[in-house]
Amino acid sequence: MILRCLHAVRRFIPHCPALCRDAVSKRSLVKIPELLYSARASARGLSKMSLWPFSVSPWDFSQPNASWNAEMQEVYDRYNALCEVKAEETEKKPPWRKLPSYNRSLKYVTGGVYLSKIIQSKARLFTRNLKEHGAAFEYVVFMNKQEKRCVCLFQAGHLLEGPPGYVHGGAIATMIDTVTGTLAGYLVGPVMTANLNINYRSPVPLGSVVVLHGALDRIEGKKVFVTCRMTSTDESKLHTEATALFITVGPQWNSFEVS
Numbered sequence: 001m002i003l004r005c006l007h008a009v010r011r012f013i014p015h016c017p018a019l020c021r022d023a024v025s026k027r028s029l030v031k032i033p034e035l036l037y038s039a040r041a042s043a044r045g046l047s048k049m050s051l052w053p054f055s056v057s058p059w060d061f062s063q064p065n066a067s068w069n070a071e072m073q074e075v076y077d078r079y080n081a082l083c084e085v086k087a088e089e090t091e092k093k094p095p096w097r098k099l100p101s102y103n104r105s106l107k108y109v110t111g112g113v114y115l116s117k118i119i120q121s122k123a124r125l126f127t128r129n130l131k132e133h134g135a136a137f138e139y140v141v142f143m144n145k146q147e148k149r150c151v152c153l154f155q156a157g158h159l160l161e162g163p164p165g166y167v168h169g170g171a172i173a174t175m176i177d178t179v180t181g182t183l184a185g186y187l188v189g190p191v192m193t194a195n196l197n198i199n200y201r202s203p204v205p206l207g208s209v210v211v212l213h214g215a216l217d218r219i220e221g222k223k224v225f226v227t228c229r230m231t232s233t234d235e236s237k238l239h240t241e242a243t244a245l246f247i248t249v250g251p252q253w254n255s256f257e258v259s
C-alpha cells in the first residue's frame with residue numbers, strides 16, 4: 001500500500017526525480033518518515049512554483065513572469081489592453097481575448113471532452129513543461145474570433161539555440177504549429193496538423209521577441225487552412241512565412257490506446 005502511494009507520488013511529482021527515485025526503492029522504505037518529511041518540504045517549495053500539479057487552480061503560463069524582457073512586457077501590455085476595450089454596443093465581448101495556457105492544456109479546453117479521462121490525465125503540452133521560466137518557449141496568444149486571426153508574442157529562450165546565437169528552425173516550426181493549431185482549434189474544435197510549409201526568411205536572434213500573426217485562410221469540409229507570419233514586434237522585419245493545413249478530428253479519439 002505504502003509502495004503504491006509512493007509510486008503515485010512519483011507520477012505526480014515529475015520535477016522531483018531524486019526524491020522519486022529514493023521513494024520507490026524498497027531499501028529506502030526504512031527512511032519513510034524522512035521521505036514523507038522531505039516530500040512535505042518539497043511540496044511546500046513546489047507549491048510556490050508554477051508546476052505544482054495538485055494546485056486547485058492550474059498555473060496559467062500566459063501570465064507575465066520575471067524572465068520577460070521589457071519588449072515582451074511592452075507588447076503584452078499593448079495587446080492586453082485590447083482585451084479590455086469594449087466592442088460595439090451590439091457586441092458584449094471585446095474582440096480580443098487573451099488565451100490562458102496550461103502545461104496540461106487538454107484538460108482545460110473544449111476539445112478535451114473528446115479524449116478519454118486517461119489521455120486527459122496524462123496529456124502534456126511540451127512547450128509548457130520546463131521548470132525554468134524563460135529558458136525555452138515564453139509565449140502568449142491573443143485571439144480575435146471575429147476576424148478569425150490571432151497574434152502570439154514569443155520570447156525565445158537560450159535552450160532553443162540552433163545556429164550560434166539564433167533560434168533553431170524546429171523551435172520556430174513548433175511555435176508556428178502551436179499558433180496556427182491554436183487558431184484552428186479555437187475556431188473549429190479539435191484538429192491535427194496535416195501539413196506545415198515554412199519559408200525561413202531571416203534568422204531570429206536568441207532572446208529576442210517576435211510576433212506570430214496567424215489568420216484563417218479558408219475551411220473546406222474537414223480541412224482548415226491557416227497562414228502565419230513571424231515578424232519583429234514592429235512588423236518591419238519578416239522572419240518566417242508559413243501555411244498550415246489542419247484536419248478536424250472528433251470523438252474517434254476515444255479509441256486511442258494509451259500504454
Ligand SMILES: CCCCCCCCCCCCCCCC(=O)SCCNC(=O)CCNC(=O)[C@H](O)C(C)(C)COP(=O)(O)OP(=O)(O)OC[C@H]1O[C@@H](n2cnc3c(N)ncnc32)[C@H](O)[C@@H]1OP(=O)(O)O
Nearest residue numbers: 105109177178181182185186192193194195221222223247
Ligand atoms: C480555448 C482554447 C482552444 C485552443 C487551445 C489549444 C491548446 C493547445 C494548442 C496547442 C496546439 C498545438 C497544435 C499541434 C497539433 C499537432 O502538432 S498534431 C501532431 C502532428 N500531426 C499528426 O501527427 C497528424 C498525423 N496524421 C493524421 O493523423 C492524419 O493523417 C490526419 C491529419 C488526421 C488526416 O487524417 P485522414 O484520415 O487522412 O483524413 P481524411 O479524412 O482522409 O482527409 C480529409 C481531407 O484532408 C486531406 N488531407 C489529409 N492529409 C493531408 C495532407 N497531409 N496534405 C493535404 N491534404 C491532406 C485529404 O485529402 C482529404 O481531403 P478531401 O478528400 O476531403 O478533399
